[in-house]
Amino acid sequence: MHLLDNESVAAKTRSAALSNASSVPGIPPNQAPPSMDHLDELEAQSIYILREAFARLKKLALLWSLGKDSNVMIWLARKAFFGRVPFPALHVDTGKKFPEMYAFRDRFGKEWDLDLRVEPCPPIDAVDPTLPPAARSAARKTEGLKWALNKYGFDGLIAGIRRDEEATRAKERVFSPRGLEGEWDVRDQPPEFWDHFNASPPQGAHLRIHPILHWTEADIWAYTKREGIPIIPLYLAKDGKRYRSLGDQDITNPVASTASNIDEILAELDATKIPERAGRALDHETEDAFERLRVAGYL
Amino acid sequence: MNMILPAASISATPNGTTRPQVRIVIVGHVDHGKSTLVGRLLHETGSLPDGKLEMLKAVSARRGMPFEWSFLLDALQTERDQGITIDTTQIRFRTRSRDVVLIDAPGHAEFLRNMITGASQADGAVLIIDALEGVRSQTRRHGYLLHLLGVKQVAVVVNKMDRVDFSAARFNEISEEISAHLIGLGVTPTAVVPISARDGDGVAEHTPRIEWYKGPTVVEALDALEPARPLAELPLRLPVQAIYKFDDRRIVAGRVESGSLKAGDEIVIMPTGKIAKIKTVESWPVTPVNGPQGAGRSVGITLDRELFLERGDIIGHAGQSPRDTRRIRARIFWLHDKPLTKGEQILIRLGTKESRATVVAIEKAIDPGALSNEENTAIARNHVGEIDISLAQPVATDPYTDNPRTGRLVIEVNGRIAGGGLVLSVDAGRPAVPVDIVPVESALRADERSARYHHNGAVIWLTGLPGSGKSTLARALERRLFGNGGSPILLDGDTLRAGLNSDLGFSPQDRAENIRRLAEVATHLARNGHIAIVAAVSPSASDRATARRIADSAFREIYVATPAEVCETRDPKGHYAKARAGALQGFTGIGNDYQPPSGNELTIDTSNRSVADATDAIERMLTETGVLFDELTDLAANI
Numbered sequence: 001m002h003l004l005d006n007e008s009v010a011a012k013t014r015s016a017a018l019s020n021a022s023s024v025p026g027i028p029p030n031q032a033p034p035s036m037d038h039l040d041e042l043e044a045q046s047i048y049i050l051r052e053a054f055a056r057l058k059k060l061a062l063l064w065s066l067g068k069d070s071n072v073m074i075w076l077a078r079k080a081f082f083g084r085v086p087f088p089a090l091h092v093d094t095g096k097k098f099p100e101m102y103a104f105r106d107r108f109g110k111e112w113d114l115d116l117r118v119e120p121c122p123p124i125d126a127v128d129p130t131l132p133p134a135a136r137s138a139a140r141k142t143e144g145l146k147w148a149l150n151k152y153g154f155d156g157l158i159a160g161i162r163r164d165e166e167a168t169r170a171k172e173r174v175f176s177p178r179g180l181e182g183e184w185d186v187r188d189q190p191p192e193f194w195d196h197f198n199a200s201p202p203q204g205a206h207l208r209i210h211p212i213l214h215w216t217e218a219d220i221w222a223y224t225k226r227e228g229i230p231i232i233p234l235y236l237a238k239d240g241k242r243y244r245s246l247g248d249q250d251i252t253n254p255v256a257s258t259a260s261n262i263d264e265i266l267a268e269l270d271a272t273k274i275p276e277r278a279g280r281a282l283d284h285e286t287e288d289a290f291e292r293l294r295v296a297g298y299l
Numbered sequence: 300m301n302m303i304l305p306a307a308s309i310s311a312t313p314n315g316t317t318r319p320q321v322r323i324v325i326v327g328h329v330d331h332g333k334s335t336l337v338g339r340l341l342h343e344t345g346s347l348p349d350g351k352l353e354m355l356k357a358v359s360a361r362r363g364m365p366f367e368w369s370f371l372l373d374a375l376q377t378e379r380d381q382g383i384t385i386d387t388t389q390i391r392f393r394t395r396s397r398d399v400v401l402i403d404a405p406g407h408a409e410f411l412r413n414m415i416t417g418a419s420q421a422d423g424a425v426l427i428i429d430a431l432e433g434v435r436s437q438t439r440r441h442g443y444l445l446h447l448l449g450v451k452q453v454a455v456v457v458n459k460m461d462r463v464d465f466s467a468a469r470f471n472e473i474s475e476e477i478s479a480h481l482i483g484l485g486v487t488p489t490a491v492v493p494i495s496a497r498d499g500d501g502v503a504e505h506t507p508r509i510e511w512y513k514g515p516t517v518v519e520a521l522d523a524l525e526p527a528r529p530l531a532e533l534p535l536r537l538p539v540q541a542i543y544k545f546d547d548r549r550i551v552a553g554r555v556e557s558g559s560l561k562a563g564d565e566i567v568i569m570p571t572g573k574i575a576k577i578k579t580v581e582s583w584p585v586t587p588v589n590g591p592q593g594a595g596r597s598v599g600i601t602l603d604r605e606l607f608l609e610r611g612d613i614i615g616h617a618g619q620s621p622r623d624t625r626r627i628r629a630r631i632f633w634l635h636d637k638p639l640t641k642g643e644q645i646l647i648r649l650g651t652k653e654s655r656a657t658v659v660a661i662e663k664a665i666d667p668g669a670l671s672n673e674e675n676t677a678i679a680r681n682h683v684g685e686i687d688i689s690l691a692q693p694v695a696t697d698p699y700t701d702n703p704r705t706g707r708l709v710i711e712v713n714g715r716i717a718g719g720g721l722v723l724s725v726d727a728g729r730p731a732v733p734v735d736i737v738p739v740e741s742a743l744r745a746d747e748r749s750a751r752y753h754h755n756g757a758v759i760w761l762t763g764l765p766g767s768g769k770s771t772l773a774r775a776l777e778r779r780l781f782g783n784g785g786s787p788i789l790l791d792g793d794t795l796r797a798g799l800n801s802d803l804g805f806s807p808q809d810r811a812e813n814i815r816r817l818a819e820v821a822t823h824l825a826r827n828g829h830i831a832i833v834a835a836v837s838p839s840a841s842d843r844a845t846a847r848r849i850a851d852s853a854f855r856e857i858y859v860a861t862p863a864e865v866c867e868t869r870d871p872k873g874h875y876a877k878a879r880a881g882a883l884q885g886f887t888g889i890g891n892d893y894q895p896p897s898g899n900e901l902t903i904d905t906s907n908r909s910v911a912d913a914t915d916a917i918e919r920m921l922t923e924t925g926v927l928f929d930e931l932t933d934l935a936a937n938i
Contacts, residue, residue: 033531033559033593038320047597048554051540055610055651058925082599083583084545164391173416191412191634191716193419193448194707196648200714203923216391
């Protein structure tokens with residue numbers, strides 16, 4: 001097993017470019033600032049959201065699912081807070097992830113100096129038996145999350161969901177209040193505009209904070225490449241298949257692909273019309289399984 | 300359809316780095332066909348995931364309903380059940396030269412907050428009108444809100460032309476009416492397009508049925524919209540989000556809302572007017588960074604001197620700083636169930652600043668959906684108006700005509716966003732001249748004291764009838780806080796009357812002055828990190844409002860709401876007995892002169908709970924409102 005580590009190379013390249021620029025004597029006073037590209041804009045917005053969450057909530061945690069999205073989120077948090085994530089990274093562990101994911105967690109939890117908290121999920125018997133099998137399995141994670149919430153008393157959970165992933169996630173706010181049981185009331189969401197966020201959850205309830213809600217799958221990959229963020233190799237094609245989205249081993253399937261690096265993933269995404277979560281069994285069981293999960297507090 | 304290039308043949312990078320991305324919101328009256336248009340646009344631009352259309356057709360057949368284009372958007376079970384779109388969704392597709400992010404905003408009046416949430420993110424808007432029904436209340440309302448939200452590019456589509464036999468006359472009639480309405484608001488429509496979203500006319504193609512129309516199709520109109528540009532040309536505005544001290548650097552963090560900054564710049568911090576120089580621009584993983592940082596960037600800077608600044612301050616360049624003011628005129632939209640009235644206490648958010656405020660006047664209140672009805676007593680839900688706001692503390696701001704980013708505000712009620720709007724003007728106030736003063740501040744910083752006491756400074760104001768239990772609670776709380784290592788100080792109304800306030804009697808004026816002095820002393824203690832516990836009858840709501848204004852965010856009001864009968868039976872000082880006997884004039888308790896608070900942080904009735912239990916409740920409130928804390932991580936958030 002190996003982990004991709006292009007971080008140091010990219011960092012060195014950037015460092016060289018910047019130190020060259022800074023060695024030019026006498027920058028003219030009216031020099032125009034460099035224009036921002038699409039990824040710069042996304043990054044700046046996410047950093048703004050993370051800093052708002054840290055300023056306005058008392059006890060935050062970041063949900064680290066080990067996937068590409070939450071890795072980008074941790075990277076953004078390190079940028080927002082100048083190198084170190086100032087709140088715990090919470091991994092709600094179903095115990096059924098791929099070995100590559102656990103190896104990634106153990107290595108980068110240390111390298112990134114995270115305050116890592118691994119929390120277990122309850123046994124499957126403790127979960128709503130009326131849900132279809134895969135959804136029921138995923139709902140364990142929701143229960144595990146509730147346990148962790150009760151244990152630590154977090155008032156804000158930072159989660160790496162994106163609007164483009166799935167129709168119900170498109171309805172989300174950036175600061176999204178949850179009920180006392182962690183449930184999401186899609187009908188009664190407060191207004192949110194001009195980057196002003198509702199940050200006062202009712203007593204005993206918590207907020208979900210979604211700093212990369214406005215990113216797309218392609219944005220995530222383009223940024224991962226630009227910044228040199230390490231990834232789990234399962235995302236790259238092996239024997240004609242790769243994982244687009246990583247969940248529990250027993251309810252996640254690879255998609256047909258020949259993409260063996262990030263550029264090829266990007267080219268593939270440009271052409272595909274297959275949804276990202278196609279490999280997630282729980283999305284296809286019934287029309288409303290995903291929404292039922294989310295109303296109950298699933299990510 | 301020859302308008303649209305298939306996705307695979309576009310050579311641009313998939314993340315849109317070489318193609319402008321525009322965010323479009325579709326608004327209009329409920330049932331005028333927004334969802335149908337969106338569904339049709341997705342189909343026409345080849346943007347639907349494989350199998351989605353077929354799946355929805357199959358679902359419709361299973362439910363015995365004819366297929367509608369709008370089903371594409373009704374992804375939620377709950378929506379289909381109710382038959383209306385209930386929230387914003389974001390959908391992406393491509394036109395010839397643009398990546399379009401389509402924000403669907405619900406038209407039902409019930410969901411205006413969702414329309415605003417969606418539209419506030421848009422670069423441009425499509426306003427949809429049913430050709431048969433014409434301009435309706437929600438059409439006008441949405442037009443008005445687009446103006447208030449600062450959306451300047453608006454394309455109008457007149458839908459369901461099939462229902463008016465594609466009549467050019469009917470189209471022209473609607474076109475003129477809506478154009479006049481929008482132009483009156485300062486918004487010129489970029490196009491007015493006749494379409495039938497259901498059949499496809501005018502969406503991506505000119506069809507024979509609309510051969511009399513020579514303007515752009517919907518897709519062409521979208522292709523002409525421009526992404527919003529960052530405000531690079533305006534003066535620097537950096538609202539302070541936080542000050543971080545994770546290591547030996549003291550980093551001021553925020554997002555550049557306009558202009559640009561770089562190391563070496565002379566800056567002014569408003570509203571205090573303190574000046575400093577930017578020492579470095581910090582970043583990660585490489586730091587420091589050289590060269591200017593422009594509008595839209597989230598940055599961190601260090602300054603060349605130690606001075607007190609805080610979240611909510613705005614940094615500008617010397618000579619081009621924002622105004623400081625305590626009074627603002629604003630044009631707002633209101634979303635809260637309860638109408639906004641004169642005298643109401645609200646919370647204002649301006650950038651990262653928050654301040655308590657009072658609505659001192661309502662100059663205009665209108666229903667933007669109606670043609671004309673104006674009043675000036677209250678602004679009802681989903682209505683708009685102009686108000687004067689008096690702020691509890693000075694803030695930095697700009698009129699929105701000078702700077703659209705720092706010239707807009709949000710109003711919060713009970714911790715929830717209730718409205719928002721534009722800063723029309725700020726009072727004359729004192730001019731924003733930078734002053735090079737370094738005020739003598741305490742040798743100790745607030746965070747040093749907080750670290751020792753495990754609490755922030757606060758004024759805990761216990762109000763209630765004589766005999767309600769204020770002093771008992773105050774003493775119990777003092778003992779509890781002290782026992783936990785804190786620094787509480789009791790300020791009892793009667794005790795202070797024996798000394799500091801011995802010149803004061805019980806006339807309304809003297810009572811007001813008594814409260815003002817109590818509040819000033821308590822606030823001084825709170826600013827120095829102590830918890831001042833004030834036990835005073837303080838019967839007048841306006842006197843207590845003065846105390847809150849003085850102590851501002853440190854103020855925590857507790858209403859000791861023990862019933863009057865119980866207070867009288869206790870009568871610890873014998874006052875009730877004397878008053879009944881007519882021997883005590885101006886005594887609060889027997890008359891009706893006690894005004895119970897509203898908006899207080901806590902209410903305690905001591906007739907039905909123990910002192911220990913009540914003290915627990917106070918302690919909980921203090922923890923929840925950020926006065927007490929027990930973890931060092933919490934402290935980091937405040938420094």
